[in-house]
Amino acid sequence: MARQLPQPHRDDIDLVTVLQALADPVRLELIRTIAREGDPRPCSVDCYDVDVKAATLSHHWRVLREAGVTTTTVDGRRRWVTLRTDDLHTRFPGLLDAVTADPA
Amino acid sequence: MARQLPQPHRDDIDLVTVLQALADPVRLELIRTIAREGDPRPCSVDCYDVDVKAATLSHHWRVLREAGVTTTTVDGRRRWVTLRTDDLHTRFPGLLDAVTADPA
DNA sequence: CAGATCCTTCGATGACCGTCGAAGTATCAC
DNA sequence: GTGATACTTCGACGGTCATCGAAGGATCTG
Numbered sequence A, B: 001m002a003r004q005l006p007q008p009h010r011d012d013i014d015l016v017t018v019l020q021a022l023a024d025p026v027r028l029e030l031i032r033t034i035a036r037e038g039d040p041r042p043c044s045v046d047c048y049d050v051d052v053k054a055a056t057l058s059h060h061w062r063v064l065r066e067a068g069v070t071t072t073t074v075d076g077r078r079r080w081v082t083l084r085t086d087d088l089h090t091r092f093p094g095l096l097d098a099v100t101a102d103p104a
Numbered sequence C: 001c002a003g004a005t006c007c008t009t010c011g012a013t014g015a016c017c018g019t020c021g022a023a024g025t026a027t028c029a030c
Numbered sequence D: 001g002t003g004a005t006a007c008t009t010c011g012a013c014g015g016t017c018a019t020c021g022a023a024g025g026a027t028c029t030g
Helices: A015-022 A025-037 A054-067 A085-091 A095-100 B015-022 B025-037 B054-067 B085-091 B095-100
Strands: A070-075 A078-083 B002-004 B070-075 B078-083
Touching (some): A015 A025, A015 A054, A015 B015, A015 B025, A025 A078, A025 A095, A054 A070, A095 B095, B015 B025, B015 B054, B025 B054, B025 B078, B025 B095
Antiparallel strands (some): B002 B070, B070 B078
16 A cells, blocks of 8 residues: 655745755756656666665655655555655746756 | 956856755845846845845855856945846746745 | 565764854945 | 945854765565
8 A cells, every 4th residue: 555755735835945955966866857757756776867875865855755846655665756746836836847847 | 337246157057056046045035036126236235134144145145146146246335236037047947937936 | 484675764974054253355435 | 545335255153964884664575
C-alpha cells in the first residue's frame, strides 16, 4: 500500500521557502529531471545525474518535500517522488515552468 | 554623470545564482517593491519596508547586482537601482513575473 | 528467522551567509 | 577647506546549510 509522507498544505506553501529549496544546484537538477522525464520518479541516487551520496540525497528530498515542491510516496522499500505541479501553479503561476524550462 | 556598476553580461546570468539571490526575504521584498513601484528606484534604507541597517542593505544590493538581477547606477552621492527585466525575461522567461506577482 | 535491499536519521564537520559597528570613500553645499 | 550626506568596505560574530559515515528502521526474499 502506498503511503504519503507529510507535506505542507497548498495554502501554506511559502515563496521564500520554495525559492530556497530551488536555489541549490543538486535540488534544481532533481526537479528539472522530474519535469523532463515525468512523474512519479524513483528517488534512488543512481536515477539522477548528481554527485552526492544516498544520505545527502535523502536530505535534499526532504527539503523539497517540506518546502511543498514535491510529494514523496512510500511503497514497500521504494519511494516515489512527484512534482506538486498543480499546487505550485496555483500558488505561484509560471514559477515551475520558468525554472524547469529546457535551456539553462 | 551617471556611472554603472559592474554586472554580469546577460549570457552569463546563472539560474542557480539568480534563485539564490531571490531566496532571501529581504532581497525578495526589495525586488518586489521595485517591480511594483517601477524603476529606477533609490537604494537608501528608508525607501523599503525592510528591517536592516544600511551596511546590510548595501550587501543585498551587491548580491542582486552580481547575480544579474539588478543594475546599479551611481549619480553623485545617490545610487539608483533598476530591475534587469529584459535580460531576465530573455534568459528565464516568466521567472521574474512569477516571483513578483501580487499575492504571495 | 537470516540476510539483503532501500532509504532515513544521527552526529559531526567545514563552509557559507546575513548581520552590524566602525571606518573609509566619494560627492555636494557653503 | 569644512562639514554633512550617501553609501561601501572591512572584519567579526553567530547561525544555518550541504555533506557524509555509521547506524538504524522497514520491507522483501528465501
